Amino acid sequence: MVKTTRKGIRKTTVNRKSRNIIKNMTLYEMFQRFMIDKRAEGLSRTTIEGYEITYGYLEDFLLGDLANEEITTDVFTDYIGYMLHEKNLSPVTANVRIRTMRAFLRYCYERDWIYEPIHESFKPVKTGEIKIDAFTPDEVNLLLHQIDDTRYVGFRDKVMILIMLDTMVRVSELLKIRRANVDLKNGSIQLEPHETKMKRARIVPLSTKSVKLLAEYLEETQDFEEDTLFVTYDGRPISDNTFRKQLIQYKDLAGIKNKRVSPHTFRHTGALFYILNGGDPFSLQDILGHTDMSMVRRYIKMSNVHIKRQHNSFSPLLSLNK
Known part of the structure; x- marks a missing residue:
C-alpha cells in the first residue's frame, strides 16, 4: 500500500x-x-x-x-x-x-x-572545546512551518522531529523503534538494549503532546502491517539517509544557513530546552543514556549562556531610576 x-x-x-x-x-x-x-x-x-x-x-x-x-x-x-x-x-x-x-x-x-x-606510542590529539549546535525555539518553529503535514510524508517527518526533541533519542535509536515499543497508556517508549549505542535498555518518557501525536500516527500507519514504527510512504522502514535528506530540504526552505540541521542537532536542542525549562541534570543523563555527566555539563554550561543573555534584558537594576 x-x-x-x-x-x-x-x-x-x-x-x-x-x-x-x-x-x-x-x-x-x-x-x-x-x-x-x-x-x-x-x-x-x-x-x-x-x-x-x-x-x-x-x-x-x-x-x-x-x-x-x-x-x-x-x-x-x-x-x-x-x-x-x-x-x-x-x-x-x-x-x-x-x-x-x-x-x-x-x-x-x-x-x-x-x-x-x-x-x-600515539594518542588522540588535543582539541579545543567542541561547539555544540542547538536551535532556538523560533528556528524549530520555522523548520516545522516548512512541513506539509496534510501529506503522509510531511506528517511522519513532523512526528519524528517532535519525538526526537521530546525524547532526545539518537537517530539510530529512533529508526529502530517498533510499534510494540510504544506505550501510550504510560507515556513512554522502550528502547531495546541491542538497538541503543551503549547496548543498554532504557525507557524514555513522552509528553502529553507526543502521546497524542503518536496515537494519531499509529492509527495512520496500522494498515502497513509493518513492525517498525517510522516507515516510508510505501510502508518500508525509513533509512537514516532518507531522513537526513528530508531535514536538509526543510533547512533550505527555512533559509537556515548558520546551523547544521541534523538529527543530532535536535537531540542537543531537546537536552538544552530540558535544562532551560527546569529539568534536573540527573534525569536528563538517564533520558539521554549517557554513562557519565560530562555531556550533561555542556548543556548546563550552554544554558548559563542563555541565562546571561536573559539577565541583561531583565536585570532587576533596570527597574531603578536612571
Whole structure:
C-alpha cells in the first residue's frame, strides 16, 4: 500500500606453536580477523561499518597493504600528521580514526600478531572545546512551518522531529523503534538494549503532546502491517539517509544557513530546552543514556549562556531610576 496523502486531511586464543605463522600476516589480514571478532560481539551495523570505513582511510594513505615487518609506530604517526596537515581534518574527526586504529593495534598486540605495543606510542590529539549546535525555539518553529503535514510524508517527518526533541533519542535509536515499543497508556517508549549505542535498555518518557501525536500516527500507519514504527510512504522502514535528506530540504526552505540541521542537532536542542525549562541534570543523563555527566555539563554550561543573555534584558537594576 502507498501513502501520499493523509486520511481525512568471541575472543580468539592464539596457539603459541603457530606464532611464526601468525607473524606472517599482513595488516589487512589482521584487520579481517579483527572484524570477525567485532561481528561476533554483536556490534551494530553502524559500528561495524564505521570500523571498515576508518580502515579504508588508512588504506588510502598507505596506498595498499603492509607486510608484518612494515607495521611500525612511524607509519601511524605519519598518518596522524597526514590527516591534520595535508587533509586538514579537524582534531575531532582525526581522533575518531586514531581511537579506532589504537583499538585495532591493541587487539593485534595482545594476540602476538605484532611485536611492539604500537597503540601505546600515539594518542588522540588535543582539541579545543567542541561547539555544540542547538536551535532556538523560533528556528524549530520555522523548520516545522516548512512541513506539509496534510501529506503522509510531511506528517511522519513532523512526528519524528517532535519525538526526537521530546525524547532526545539518537537517530539510530529512533529508526529502530517498533510499534510494540510504544506505550501510550504510560507515556513512554522502550528502547531495546541491542538497538541503543551503549547496548543498554532504557525507557524514555513522552509528553502529553507526543502521546497524542503518536496515537494519531499509529492509527495512520496500522494498515502497513509493518513492525517498525517510522516507515516510508510505501510502508518500508525509513533509512537514516532518507531522513537526513528530508531535514536538509526543510533547512533550505527555512533559509537556515548558520546551523547544521541534523538529527543530532535536535537531540542537543531537546537536552538544552530540558535544562532551560527546569529539568534536573540527573534525569536528563538517564533520558539521554549517557554513562557519565560530562555531556550533561555542556548543556548546563550552554544554558548559563542563555541565562546571561536573559539577565541583561531583565536585570532587576533596570527597574531603578536612571
